[in-house]
Amino acid sequence: MDKQQRAINIIKSYYLAEEQNDLSDMIKSVCSYFDFMKNQELSSGDIDFLQDLSNSIGIPQYVKLLERDFSANYPAQREISLSTLASYYNEANLTKGGQILHRYQKNVLDMFIVGQNNRFILSAPTSFGKTFIVYEIIKKMRYKNVVLIFPTISLLSENFDKLLSNFSDSFNDYKIHTLSEDDEIAEKNIWIFTPERFLSFTDKHESQQFDFVFIDEIYKIDNEFIIDKETTGENERDIAYRVALSYACKKSNDMLLAGPYMNMGNKNSFANFIKDNNFIVINYNDVEIVNKTITDIKGKKEYNIDGIRIELDENSKYSKVCDIAVRLTNSKENTIIYNNYKSGTERYAKEIISRLNQKKKHFQSDDPIYRMFVEHLENTYSAEWIIVKALKYGIGIHHGLVPKYIQKEIINLFNRGVLLYLISTTTITEGVNTSAKNIIITSSKKGKKILKPFDAKNIAGRAGRFLQHFSGRVIIIGNNFNEILTSKEDELQHKNYDIDSKKT
Known part of the structure; x- marks a missing residue:
């Protein structure tokens, strides 16, 4: 679909959203449109249109992100029109103490x-x-x-x-x-x-x-x-x-x-x-405000994930996960792999290391904190520890048995784009902020227990981060995570206000 047709569709979506007085779906459509336009050669008119769109849904930060991270596609000079001035006025109304709010x-x-x-x-x-x-x-x-x-x-x-x-x-x-x-x-x-x-x-x-x-x-x-x-x-x-x-x-x-x-x-x-x-x-x-595209990987050999063609040669879940992760991941679009067991996180790390070696993709980073961190772990623990081996390939492992200070530094390195992969259990949803573009879901369980809809939404919510991505990718492999994601949620309760609740 070309730029013109996408623009027509987004205008139709906007008027439909206004008619229904519900902008939630419109926001997702605008996210997808920005995700497409970030790779296009943009004219001054394109920027005006994008600025109007982002202001109409109350999120001017989308244009700021486009200018900051995709400046190669951004026009060097822009004509200042009445539309541009109106957009600046809207941004000013959302600016408090030097910070732009949505x-x-x-x-x-x-x-x-x-x-x-x-x-x-x-x-x-x-x-x-x-x-x-x-x-x-x-x-x-x-x-x-x-x-x-x-x-x-x-x-x-x-x-x-x-x-x-x-x-x-x-x-x-x-x-x-x-x-x-x-x-x-x-x-x-x-x-x-x-x-x-x-x-x-x-x-x-x-x-x-x-x-x-x-x-x-x-x-x-x-x-x-x-x-x-x-x-x-x-x-x-x-x-x-x-x-x-x-x-x-x-x-x-x-x-x-x-x-x-x-x-x-x-x-x-x-x-x-x-x-x-x-x-x-x-x-x-x-x-x-960061759209999610969901791809459910079943038995097909070929998939189009957010415009990226991926061929899968093997039927093994481990092979599929690793092939997709390696294909989708780069320094600006890193990947979380969710697994329900600690042992699984370590096996996925070994499998990705094997894939990277096969493709001769060697990881190097000049980041001084990363180098000091790896050296510290080698001296304190062992160069043979899987956590250390994985770090040397740009892979972070995150589960409950990893010491807290190591967990924290792995998250810091991942969020700064030094680490490209983060393989985690549900510890990733428990008080941790991450900046992944992609999340690959390998299980619909938390340990042995089936995830609840709330857990599923929280895990899927890790795909894409505001002010870093317009859209996140959720890839589900070989499980019923999507059915849980869309099923009816439990209601939040407060035991102190429930006369029937057993209290200890």
Whole structure:
């Protein structure tokens, strides 16, 4: 399909979306259109049209990404038209504190109003930028005492680093705390905690009140939302989340609870919690600002994956996965391979190493941190450890038995494009942000248990990252992941507000 026909189709899609007052499908269509246009020779008129499109759906960042990463196709000089000026005006309306928000982030920001109780629950896709908007809320509202609660130490560390680097000018007058034992409270404070550290801190500072509390991955209050129904009872993590949430509701008027793809219902125990604590739900689950193309690999020998022709010679799942991964992956479009077992992640790494050797694709990186990291692992562990061997081929292995500091550095190297492949279990969905273009799904299970729809959406959501890709590729090989992905979701529950729930 040529440029002209694609442009006609996108215009038709836009008017249909306006007529139905639903832009969610239109956003996906615009993503696909940008993904096609990034490889085309662009005229000044093309850019005007693309700018109009991105502004009409409220996401001007698409044109910024096109200019930044695909400048070879971008015209060296542009004519300034009335359309161009109108686009700049729209961008200015979405710019806050030097940062350009997309329309849906700005909608969330605008809901916070000085002088009223601001309590919201935001459910949106993984690529939405939920934590990014939190920093804009803090700046707008000028809160003095802020608590940010994240589920894992890795996310806590990531956001601590952001405050020290990316946002240092805006937050340099805050004292930042990450340990519950830190008793030096300043005039303006940001506490970055896990739920357990937050509870430990409140035990020691019972009278401390906060201006704003943000809790990420709020779905973790419900153990059964993410674990199959055969697993009964509670564990320490969901209890800690619920108790931390209860304390936060008592200690702060303003709150934002966030999570991806949550189905909250309107007549269940979580709905009772919402009503009792005066929360307003913001549901942006359908606003997928990085499109996903899904390819289900069955028995055919040839596939067209997002315009790339791939021939499969062997029937073995391992062979298919590795052939597709090697064919699709490059430094700007790296790949996650999801497997349900630790042993599987290591076998896939060995298979990809074998493929790369056969094709004589040798991996080299001059990145000094990468070289120091590999040398450290060789000296501390062994050059024969599969983690080390894989790293030498641009492959990261990520599962629960890999030490946390190694996991963190592997993710950093992958997100910077130094590593081309990341082979992982569901640890990739648990408090980790990644920048993969492709995700290859090799199993519809989590260990021995069938994935739930929520887990499946979270895994698929790792394909494509906002401000790095217009579209992500989800490739499913030899399992029923797609059926789980499109099946009915469970509703999020809150045991404390369910009179029938067994409590221990």
